[in-house]
Amino acid sequence: MRQSLVSGQKPFAVVLACVDSRVPPELVFDQGLGDLMTVRSAGTVLDEAVLGSVAYGALELGIPLIMVLGHESCGAVSAAVRAEQTGDQLPAHIQYLADQIRPAIDHVQHGDARIDSTITRNVGMVRKRLAAERDLADRVAAGKLAIVGARYELHSQRVHAIT
Numbered sequence: 001m002r003q004s005l006v007s008g009q010k011p012f013a014v015v016l017a018c019v020d021s022r023v024p025p026e027l028v029f030d031q032g033l034g035d036l037m038t039v040r041s042a043g044t045v046l047d048e049a050v051l052g053s054v055a056y057g058a059l060e061l062g063i064p065l066i067m068v069l070g071h072e073s074c075g076a077v078s079a080a081v082r083a084e085q086t087g088d089q090l091p092a093h094i095q096y097l098a099d100q101i102r103p104a105i106d107h108v109q110h111g112d113a114r115i116d117s118t119i120t121r122n123v124g125m126v127r128k129r130l131a132a133e134r135d136l137a138d139r140v141a142a143g144k145l146a147i148v149g150a151r152y153e154l155h156s157q158r159v160h161a162i163t
């Protein structure tokens with residue numbers, strides 16, 4: 001298997017996942033070497049490096065599926081929700097993460113429900129931003145790419161789609 005991958009890779013999906021140690025996409029989906037191109041950032045936050053990495057998979061390698069994978073009990077989303085409530089500045093570059101997640105915060109819900117709802121909304125927001133990237137949108141329109149959102153539940157170890 002390893003030898004067959006020396007000459008090249010043809011992964012079937014790009015998975016943009018959180019950095020959380022409990023949610024490695026290869027293990028969540030029981031995939032092996034060469035199957036998934038994984039891009040990971042806390043809270044699946046987009047920046048130029050993340051966008052470039054996702055674009056590399058979809059445009060240069062021609063991977064036909066991008067999945068944004070959020071998860072239950074996401075610390076990055078929790079921190080963003082709490083930072084907005086307290087007004088505290090988070091240390092170092094962590095504030096950048098909170099700033100990116102903030103537009104997804106669900107102000108209808110409160111407490112843990114707000115965090116949980118924001119996790120789902122954040123997946124939707126990131127998925128929409130990717131779908132709005134012109135080069136990616138062109139491939140979607142041509143039927144060559146799908147961009148989907150999903151959530152992994154720590155309690156059940158199940159992944160379900162987010163529309």
Ligand SMILES: [Zn+2]
Binds near residue numbers: 073074075
């Ligand atoms: Zn997380």
